[in-house]
Amino acid sequence: xxxxxxxxxxxxxxxxxxxxxxxxxxxxxxxxxxxxxxxxxxxxxxxxxxxxxxxxxxxxxxxxxxxxxxxxxxxxxxxxxxxxxxxxxxxxxxxxxxxxxxxxxxxxxxxxxxxxxxxxxxxxxxxxxxxxxxxxxx
Amino acid sequence: xxxxxxxxxxxxxxxxxxxxxxxxxxxxxxxxxxxxxxxxxxxxxxxxxxxxxxxxxxxxxxxxxxxxxxxxxxxxxxxxxxxxxxxxxxxxxxxxxxxxxxxxxxxxxxxxxxxxxxxxxxxxxxxxxxxxxxxxxxxxxxxxxxxxxxxxxxxxxxxxxxxxxxxxxxxxxxxxxxxxxxxxxxxxxxxxxxxxxxxxxxxxxxxxxxxxxxxxxxxxxxxxxxxxxxxxxxxxxxxxxxxxxxxxxxxxxxxxxxxxxxxxxxxxxxxxxxxxxxxxxxxxxxxxxxxxxxxxxxxxxxxxxxxxxxxxxxxxxxxxxxxxxxxxxxxxxxxxxxxxxxxxxxxxxxxxxxxxxxxxxxxxxxxxxxxxxxxxxxxxxxxxxxxxxxxxxxxxxxxxxxxxxxxxxxxxxxxxxxxxxxxxxxxxxxxxxxxxxxxxxxxxxxxxxxxxxxxxxxxxxxxxxxxxxxxxxxxxxxxxxxxxxxxxxxxxx
Amino acid sequence: xxxxxxxxxxxxxxxxxxxxxxxxxxxxxxxxxxxxxxxxxxxxxxxxxxxxxxxxxxxxxxxxxxxxxxxxxxxxxxxxxxxxxxxxxxxxxxxxxxxxxxxxxxxxxxxxxxxxx
Numbered sequence: 001x002x003x004x005x006x007x008x009x010x011x012x013x014x015x016x017x018x019x020x021x022x023x024x025x026x027x028x029x030x031x032x033x034x035x036x037x038x039x040x041x042x043x044x045x046x047x048x049x050x051x052x053x054x055x056x057x058x059x060x061x062x063x064x065x066x067x068x069x070x071x072x073x074x075x076x077x078x079x080x081x082x083x084x085x086x087x088x089x090x091x092x093x094x095x096x097x098x099x100x101x102x103x104x105x106x107x108x109x110x111x112x113x114x115x116x117x118x119x120x121x122x123x124x125x126x127x128x129x130x131x132x133x134x135x136x137x138x
Numbered sequence: 139x140x141x142x143x144x145x146x147x148x149x150x151x152x153x154x155x156x157x158x159x160x161x162x163x164x165x166x167x168x169x170x171x172x173x174x175x176x177x178x179x180x181x182x183x184x185x186x187x188x189x190x191x192x193x194x195x196x197x198x199x200x201x202x203x204x205x206x207x208x209x210x211x212x213x214x215x216x217x218x219x220x221x222x223x224x225x226x227x228x229x230x231x232x233x234x235x236x237x238x239x240x241x242x243x244x245x246x247x248x249x250x251x252x253x254x255x256x257x258x259x260x261x262x263x264x265x266x267x268x269x270x271x272x273x274x275x276x277x278x279x280x281x282x283x284x285x286x287x288x289x290x291x292x293x294x295x296x297x298x299x300x301x302x303x304x305x306x307x308x309x310x311x312x313x314x315x316x317x318x319x320x321x322x323x324x325x326x327x328x329x330x331x332x333x334x335x336x337x338x339x340x341x342x343x344x345x346x347x348x349x350x351x352x353x354x355x356x357x358x359x360x361x362x363x364x365x366x367x368x369x370x371x372x373x374x375x376x377x378x379x380x381x382x383x384x385x386x387x388x389x390x391x392x393x394x395x396x397x398x399x400x401x402x403x404x405x406x407x408x409x410x411x412x413x414x415x416x417x418x419x420x421x422x423x424x425x426x427x428x429x430x431x432x433x434x435x436x437x438x439x440x441x442x443x444x445x446x447x448x449x450x451x452x453x454x455x456x457x458x459x460x461x462x463x464x465x466x467x468x469x470x471x472x473x474x475x476x477x478x479x480x481x482x483x484x485x486x487x488x489x490x491x492x493x494x495x496x497x498x499x500x501x502x503x504x505x506x507x508x509x510x511x512x513x514x515x516x517x518x519x520x521x522x523x524x525x526x527x528x529x530x531x532x533x534x535x536x537x538x539x540x541x542x543x544x545x546x547x548x549x550x551x552x553x554x555x556x557x558x559x560x561x562x563x564x565x566x567x568x569x570x571x572x573x574x575x576x577x578x579x580x581x582x583x584x585x586x587x588x589x590x591x592x593x594x595x596x597x598x599x600x601x602x603x604x605x606x607x608x609x610x611x612x613x614x615x616x617x618x619x620x621x622x623x624x625x626x627x628x629x630x631x
Numbered sequence: 632x633x634x635x636x637x638x639x640x641x642x643x644x645x646x647x648x649x650x651x652x653x654x655x656x657x658x659x660x661x662x663x664x665x666x667x668x669x670x671x672x673x674x675x676x677x678x679x680x681x682x683x684x685x686x687x688x689x690x691x692x693x694x695x696x697x698x699x700x701x702x703x704x705x706x707x708x709x710x711x712x713x714x715x716x717x718x719x720x721x722x723x724x725x726x727x728x729x730x731x732x733x734x735x736x737x738x739x740x741x742x743x744x745x746x747x748x
Contacts, residue, residue, distance in 0.1 A: 032691060037709060073157030080154050083146075086201070093146040094201040122713075129720045136727055272707050279714045286721055295732040299741060302725045306654060309667055309718050313674055316711060320674070323704070324681050 004053065011053045018046035026119050030108065036115035040122025047123075048130045056135045059127075068124045068131070075121030082113045144186050145198035145211040148221065148267055151179045152228075152260035156253050165240070165248035172252040173232045176259065180222075180229040183263075187218040191618070197269075205269065206330035212269030216473065216622035220266045220396045223480050227388040228259045230484070234597035235381035237590075238491045242379040243291050251291055255385065258284040262393045271319045271405075272329045274397060275312065278361070282308045285390060289378040297377035300370075307360060307370040314357030321350030322405075331404055339408030354401045355417075362394035364458055365428030368451045375447035380491030383443060387450055388484035392476045395457055402461070403469070403626040421462035426556055428455030433563035437570070442500045443490050445567055446483065449526060452560065453479045456541060459557075463544045469623035471540035474615055478525075478533035478608065485601035486522040489515050492590035492598060502570065507580030509572075514589055516575050518602040523568035525605045528561045532609040536616070639680040646673035658738040660729065664722045671715045678708035 026039035051059035086095040096110025097103035140147075155175035159168040190196055190213050198211040213221070235255070243251050261281025268274050286308070290301035323329055325346045326337040341347045356367075363371040371391075375383050402417075432452030439445035457479070460472030490500050492515045497504060509516045525532035538557060545553040589595065608615050646669055653666025682704035690702035730736050733744060 033689075037713060069160065073160045076157045077154065080150065084150070087143055087146070092199055092202045093143065093150070096201065133723070133727070272710075276710055276714070279718075283714075283717055283721060286725070290725055290728070295729075296745065298725055298729045298732065299745075302660065302722065302729060305718065305722050305725065306663055306667060309722075310651075310654065310670070312714075313671055317674055317677065320678055320681060320704070 007053055011049050015046045015050055018049070019043060022046065022119075022123075026115065027112075029115050030111055036118025036120075037122055039115075040119040041126055043119065043123040044126030044130075047127050051127075051130060051134065056131055059131060060135070063127055063131075065128075065131075068128045071120050071124035072128065075117045075119070075124065078117035078120065079114050082110055082117070086110070141185070141189070143198075144182055144189070145196060145213060145267060146200070148179055148182045148186065148225075149211075149260050149264050151175050151182065152256045152263065156256040156260065159249060159253045159256060163249050165245065168249040168252040169232070169236055172256055175256060176225065176228040176232045179259070179263065180225040183218070183221040183225040186213055187215075187222055187618075190215055190218040191621075206328050206333035209268065209270040209273050210330065211267045212332065213267060214622070214625055215618055216399070216626065217266045217396065219473065219477065219618050219622060220393065221263060223392060223477050224259065224262050224266065224389045227385060227480055227484055228255075230597045230600055231255075231381055231385045231388075234384065234488060234491070234594050237593055238381045238495055239379060241495050242293055242381075247291060251288070251379075254284040254287045254291075255382075257281075258288060258385070258390075262389055265393050265397055269331050270329055271322070271331055271334065272316075274331075275316050275319060278312055278315065278397075281390065281393070282312060282361075285386060288382040288386075289374050291382070292377045292379050294377045296373065300373035300377045304370045304374045311357045311360030311367075314353045314360070316357075318350045318353030318355075318357060321346050321353065325350070331400060334405045335407055338405055342409040351401075351406055354405075355398065358394055358398040358401060362391050362398055363451060363454055364398075365424050365431060365451060365455060368428070368432075368454075371451060372444050372447040375450070375487075376441055376444040380487065380494050384484050384487040384491060387446070387487050388480040391450065391454060392480055395454065395472075395476060399461065399469075399472075399626070407626065418462055418464055421458055422553075425455045425459035425462055426553070426560075428452060429459070429556070429560040430563070433560055433567065437563065437567045439567075440502050442493075442502055442505070442571060443487070445502075445571075446486055446490065449564065449567065450479075450483060452564075453483070453526070456537065456557075459553075460537075460541055460544060463548060464627075465544055465547060466620070466623050466627050467540060467547055468544035469626060470616065470619045471537055471544050473622055474540060474612075474619040475537035477615055477619070478537045478605065481533055481601050481605040481608065482522050482525040485518060485598055485605055486526070488594070488598035488601060489519040489522065492594050495594070496588055496590050502574055505571065505575050506578040507575070509576035511580060511587060512589055513587065514595055515598070518598050519575075520568075520572060521602045521606060523564075523571070525609065527564045527568060530609075531606065533605045533612070533615075534609070536609055536612040540616075639676065643673045643677045643680065646670075646676065660726045660736040660738060661723070663738075664719060664726065667722070668715065668719060671711070671718075675708050675712060675715075678704040678711070 022039045022043035025034040025042060026036065029035035029039070047059060047063060050062065083094040086098055087093050089098040091098040097106045099106035099110050152175050155171050159171050162168045162171060186196065196213045199205060200209045200211070203209070239248055239251055258281050261277045261284060264277030265274055265281065268277060286301045286305045289304060290298050319329065322334060322338070325341055325344055326334060328334055328337055338347060360367045375387060378386065429452050432448050432455060436445045436448035436452065439448060453475070457472045457475050460468045460475060462468070493505065493508065493512065494500050496512060497508065521532070525534035528534040528538040538561060541557055542554045545557065650666045650668070650670030650673060654663050654670065657663055657666060682701040684698060684700045687698040687700040688696045690699040726736055729741070733741050735741060
């Protein structure tokens with residue numbers, strides 16, 4: 001793979017920024033455009049780029065199947081967990097206002113956690129889809 | 139406090155159990171989790187229906203956002219009843235599935251099977267419980283996507299093709315549905331089903347609304363396999379693993395029919411659709427053709443699972459026929475047949491699963507002498523078959539009795555005759571199986587009794603027993619279906 | 632009526648018909664999935680167009696802007712896009728497995744094999 005030296009160097013340089021941008025989109029989601037879906041896809045794109053350039057074997061060393069599987073289920077459980085927490089604290093399912101001392105604070109916390117759950121699941125799903133397809137042909 | 143949250147728990151239990159089953163990864167643990175989750179959701183749906191019958195409509199607002207801005211779950215007699223159908227079949231299928239799935243699905247995929255079954259269950263329950271048209275689409279896709287996976291888990295490679303075809307057709311159906319929702323949203327600005335029902339009558343002459351109605355009906359008819367949109371169904375049922383066939387045959391099409399009822403009788407309840415667009419005659423003709431084509435094609439099938447699949451198309455025809463009468467009796471017949479057919483077909487496909495496990499084949503030619511070798515299973519099959527025909531003392535009779543009553547109320551002797559005639563064709567296909575199984579000797583003279591495991595026989599007998607019990611004492615089911623029909627028609631006028 | 636008028640809706644219908652035609656007319660299983668995608672994308676475009684309010688800006692709170700486009704259809708269609716991605720992934724996964732067990736992804740060749748079987 002030495003002949004792809006430009007691609008390898010450039011993508012090594014790019015991937016950290018892609019991940020950073022994904023995190024920006026994730027955490028900035030409640031002030032501007034952004035949120036879990038988009039952030040998850042961008043985050044996964046970083047890993048997928050790594051997988052394309054360095055091979056799926058290396059990608060699976062970085063994120064083994066058990067990691068993506070756990071994150072896949074964990075994200076959904078986080079989302080639903082926030083909903084259940086709202087229920088336990090006296091509101092309806094997914095009522096964020098009751099989560100913290102003030103309704104605004106609760107809304108803030110709730111949407112942040114829910115979007116985190118979405119982002120984690122989407123990123124894990126995208127990586128899983130890519131890795132499963134590309135490790136198939138052997 | 140927990141009672142107040144019952145509607146969301148109905149969805150949440152299977153929906154939370156699904157990712158947990160994914161994490162557990164062992165066949166036994168994921169099965170046990172599915173078992174607990176399905177019985178818990180059965181308990182929830184029973185509690186919900188009792189509450190609906192006692193107090194009237196139960197409403198739950200997600201995140202405490204008031205409807206029509208937020209998503210609300212809204213349970214009345216109709217969807218309370220459908221919730222019971224889904225969770226009852228789910229609770230009975232999971233214990234049945236254990237041995238059947240061990241034999242038919244690769245070991246390393248079993249935990250995925252239960253994950254998908256739970257997701258499918260929560261999707262179907264969600265379609266039923268939600269009061270929001272777009273939320274319904276989301277749950278429709280949750281259940282559809284997991285259904286495609288479940289079908290593709292079948293042993294036969296043709297299962298893959300069947301799943302692929304269903305994916306294409308099902309996605310087109312679901313996309314039609316969102317086009318319809320979009321058109322309604324454009325013209326009314328609301329996604330809440332109750333709110334739509336209030337806003338649509340004033341706009342009944344609006345072309346956008348009419349186009350929306352057409353897209354909604356067509357999309358849901360594809361999912362419900364209403365004739366002539368049924369072509370995905372026979373292969374999907376035939377090649378799916380037995381337990382999946384049982385679950386899908388008993389629930390998936392029923393839920394799509396339920397959604398169709400919601401669109402036709404609730405959203406467009408205030409519009410006199412049947413008069414205005416001739417929907418009435420179109421539906422009735424399609425239903426009658428389905429009854430005959432489904433039954434006649436069933437007679438010529440060599441594979442009994444496929445035979446039962448075609449019979450399902452005919453039975454959906456009966457349900458649609460009931461709805462097309464647009465009278466309280468007719469709609470009652472349709473709704474009660476949703477339940478009755480779920481019991482009957484569930485029991486019959488369970489018998490097929492037992493035969494597939496023990497005899498290794500569900501082709502008619504391989505079933506010679508099965509009456510002696512598998513007496514319990516074949517007895518259950520015969521009882522289920524009698525119910526398909528509509529013999530008195532079975533649930534099939536109750537449904538057909540009400541259908542004929544509704545037909546006579548309309549003064550249509552012809553349709554009543556056609557119902558009886560199409561039932562006679564059912565005699566032909568059920569008899570073919572009985573003849574081969576009871577009156578032909580086993581190929582190698584082997585008459586030793588070899589039955590399916592108890593864990594599969596008991597669920598099968600419960601369903602078949604229920605289809606006899608509710609045939610003898612139909613007052614419970616008829617009361618609920620009657621109340622649901624009256625509520626629907628009360629809106630519709 | 633200003634320039635775009637109903638133009639977007641014409642594109643929706645054209646895309647929808649193209650996608651639908653590909654699904655029906657093509658025998659290649661991958662091409663069918665592509666057609667299905669075009670079909671779904673026409674619906675995405677439909678919802679996005681629906682949300683546009685004449686003279687409205689992007690629905691972000693800011694000084695001096697009073698008319699906003701309706702963000703709800705956009706949110707709805709985000710869900711549908713995710714569903715579309717899942718459907719595509721699942722469909723392609725099925726095609727991969729069909730290819731592994733049949734050795735072809737042409738519908739007529741598969742049909743011919745099934746008749747022999």
